[in-house]
Amino acid sequence: MGERLVELEVLRYHPETDSEPHFQRYSATCREEWVVLDALNHIKEAIDPTLSYRWSCHMAVCGSCGMMINGEPKLACKAFLRDYRGVIRVEPLRHFPIERDLVTVIDDFIAKLARVKPWLMPKDNKALAAGEYRQTPAELKRFKRYSMCINCMLCYASCPEYGLIPEYIGPAAIALAHRYNQDSRDGGRELRQQETAATEGAWECSFVGACSEVCPEHVDPAGAIQQVKIESTVDWYQEHLMPWLKK
Amino acid sequence: MSRKPYVRAITSEWIFRHPRYVRYMVREFSCLFIGGWTLLMVWGLKQLAEGPAAWAAFLEFLKSPASIAFHVLALAFAAYHSITWFKLTPKALPLQIGEEFVADAAIAGAHFGAWAALSLAVLILAGAF
Numbered sequence: 001m002g003e004r005l006v007e008l009e010v011l012r013y014h015p016e017t018d019s020e021p022h023f024q025r026y027s028a029t030c031r032e033e034w035v036v037l038d039a040l041n042h043i044k045e046a047i048d049p050t051l052s053y054r055w056s057c058h059m060a061v062c063g064s065c066g067m068m069i070n071g072e073p074k075l076a077c078k079a080f081l082r083d084y085r086g087v088i089r090v091e092p093l094r095h096f097p098i099e100r101d102l103v104t105v106i107d108d109f110i111a112k113l114a115r116v117k118p119w120l121m122p123k124d125n126k127a128l129a130a131g132e133y134r135q136t137p138a139e140l141k142r143f144k145r146y147s148m149c150i151n152c153m154l155c156y157a158s159c160p161e162y163g164l165i166p167e168y169i170g171p172a173a174i175a176l177a178h179r180y181n182q183d184s185r186d187g188g189r190e191l192r193q194q195e196t197a198a199t200e201g202a203w204e205c206s207f208v209g210a211c212s213e214v215c216p217e218h219v220d221p222a223g224a225i226q227q228v229k230i231e232s233t234v235d236w237y238q239e240h241l242m243p244w245l246k247k
Numbered sequence: 248m249s250r251k252p253y254v255r256a257i258t259s260e261w262i263f264r265h266p267r268y269v270r271y272m273v274r275e276f277s278c279l280f281i282g283g284w285t286l287l288m289v290w291g292l293k294q295l296a297e298g299p300a301a302w303a304a305f306l307e308f309l310k311s312p313a314s315i316a317f318h319v320l321a322l323a324f325a326a327y328h329s330i331t332w333f334k335l336t337p338k339a340l341p342l343q344i345g346e347e348f349v350a351d352a353a354i355a356g357a358h359f360g361a362w363a364a365l366s367l368a369v370l371i372l373a374g375a376f
Binding site: 013015016018020071072094097105138141142160163164208209210212213223226227229230 | 249250251252253254255257261262264265267268271275335337338339340341343345346347348
């Protein structure tokens with residue numbers, strides 16, 4: 001395996017001393033098979049221990065190392081150095097406030113995630129002794145792709161609507177709400193729709209589609225959001241034109 | 248340690264950050280031409296209601312170079328809008344039969360097929376053949 005000198009331009013921000021972020025360039029000898037996260041780890045260990053960033057699993061599961069790499073939201077553990085030429089520019093995820101260096105403040109996303117109630121609310125509450133809630137492979141397949149979200153927030157960093165309208169609940173939270181709405185065992189759709197079918201929910205989306213393009217787990221939040229819009233529209237017609245159809 | 252999160256300002260540069268955003272803005276921009284053409288049709292209806300002279304003047308206006316240029320542009324934007332939307336239909340309308348989902352190409356293809364059939368019907372009704 002070969003080595004090469006990699007130039008990284010990293011956005012730095014130290015709240016104790018800086019009034020605004022600035023770029024700092026590092027030259028690091030990296031192995032050809034490394035990802036950007038390996039390069040950052042190498043810089044932190046050998047060149048600059050003050051560099052801050054989040055990471056954990058190094059295998060695209062934990063969703064911690066999301067950052068802008070050459071302007072695109074990427075998991076640093078999935079961004080291979082061999083796919084980049086020239087200086088690699090690394091910035092914190094766009095649309096989130098910067099806590100320090102590449103670490104962002106994610107409180108807004110966490111609060112929105114809780115608002116859409118991303119958990120199973122069984123439609124018929126069985127006694128524990130009555131056994132498990134069963135599901136066919138077809139029923140599982142109906143929502144499985146939406147359950148693959150790792151909360152990495154790349155979709156939020158890619159979404160201009162979220163950047164321009166911070167109140168927007170956003171792609172991952174709506175996709176997760178949709179995941180439970182689509183679950184044959186669940187009965188919580190009406191409660192979730194109060195958030196996802198509101199103006200700040202799915203209707204804020206104008207279908208740029210970037211969220212689905214950047215999603216490292218192929219969740220397709222853009223598709224989920226459009227389906228929530230359709231469900232919300234059907235709900236409206238049922239309520240206003242065919243109230244007798246509503247339960 | 249005190250916190251001082253830094254909030255970055257959003258500027259319109261995002262449109263040019265990636266080709267996907269430019270494509271999206273062109274799709275949004277297409278509504279101006281489609282809206283303009285719709286208003287033109289409403290104006291045409293008004294001229295038709297006002298009598299043969301007004302209608303003839305409207306038809307004459309449609310033959311002007313400015314009108315032809317506008318129609319070519321409006322057609323191009325309408326086609327772009329329709330094609331990009333129909334390509335997105337599999338996301339909004341996934342169809343599961345049994346365990347498997349119907350292929351994206353079949354869902355988008357059905358929309359393109361219906362579009363072609365309806366356009367053909369309109370052209371036949373308009374006496375184009």
